[in-house]
Amino acid sequence: MATALPGGADGREPRPSGELLTIGQVLDLLRPDFDSITIPKIRFLEDKGLIKPERTAAGYRKFSTGDVDRLRYVLTMQRDHYLPLRVIGEHLDALDRGLEPPPIEPVVPTVPTVTLSSDGLPSPESFARRDNVRLSRKELIKIAGIDEDLLASLEQFGLVTSRSGTGHFDTDALVIAQTARELADFGLEPRHLRAFRAAADREVGLVEQVVAPLARGRDAAAGARAEDAMSQIAALSVRLHATLVKAGLRRR
Incomplete structure (x- = not known):
């Protein structure tokens, strides 16, 4: 059975599936789970072909819930499994075709988190x-x-x-x-x-x-x-x- 893209499990009220979101709204949805996400990062992932939001006549991006789910998948694979974007793209392609993505090899060893002060700077x-x-x-x-x-x-x-x-x-x-x-x-x-x-x-x-x-x-x-x-x-x-x-x- 193909692995489903993440979504709807973060405790927030899901939006109607047909509602399109601005890039700022997408940022607000993702930031609680991925605090380093930025608008340039989202645009970069679009440039890499990992998401394909719609465009209005004026050229503004409009994101579907599916786009948000794909973004969550990409960011999760980067953060938790350290996968490069090329490999993540292969996973998404497999999922799009109803296939199981390649198995994720465990990453060992884990490394200690650098101690940071409250403002995010090294202490x-x-x-x-x-x-x-x-x-x-x-x-x-x-x-x-x-x-x-x-x-x-x-x-x-x-x-x-x-x-x-x-x-x-x-x-x-x-x-x-x-x-x-x-x-x-x-x-x-x-x-x-x-x-x-x-x-x-x-x-x-x-x-x-x-x-x-x-x-x-x-x-x-x-x-x-x-x-x-x-x-x-x-x-x-x-x-x-x-x-x-x-x-x-x-x-x-």
């Missing part, structure tokens, strides 16, 4: 966090939902590196790869991200310069104080950077 604790996650190249590609070409480009521009001597990748490499994949949805390629690498290196240098005198302390707690200060300064640096970018965009 000092996230900078102090250390984990022992080690991902093979194949696991990184699968979990991050990228392909070999994208990973090779990220390595070429120094955005992702494996651990020296092991060839394994850590949680930071996974987060960078996932973020690069999402930025690629908006046309940003790894070569465009070199400025982020350069800016991060400058910030690291500044933090190390401030913390160095603390680390040279003679008492036993000097190292701990330096680590704590480094985490605090790093979190403040990211907050300042993010707020400056936000303020700059608002002025335009």
Whole structure:
């Protein structure tokens, strides 16, 4: 029996099946379950042929309940199973033809969630966090939902590196790869991200310069104080950077 597309199970009152929705209404329906969904993302998924909303005479998109169900399916497969859009498209094609989509292989291992502060920015604790996650190249590609070409480009521009001597990748490499994949949805390629690498290196240098005198302390707690200060300064640096970018965009 073919797997049904998701829909009607989110506790919200279903809309009449014949009612067409604007893109803003679709966004309101999806955001409670997918908080990162945006209008550009919906348009991108349309460009990829995963949904085909109707168009009014004036060119405005109008979405059916079936379109919303397909969007939920795509977003769920990305979030819960890390499937690339090409594979999700194959699933949808199978469902459209009344077939069972290919089986979804379990993704292992799971990785820890980065600690975030209430405003969505990394907290000092996230900078102090250390984990022992080690991902093979194949696991990184699968979990991050990228392909070999994208990973090779990220390595070429120094955005992702494996651990020296092991060839394994850590949680930071996974987060960078996932973020690069999402930025690629908006046309940003790894070569465009070199400025982020350069800016991060400058910030690291500044933090190390401030913390160095603390680390040279003679008492036993000097190292701990330096680590704590480094985490605090790093979190403040990211907050300042993010707020400056936000303020700059608002002025335009």
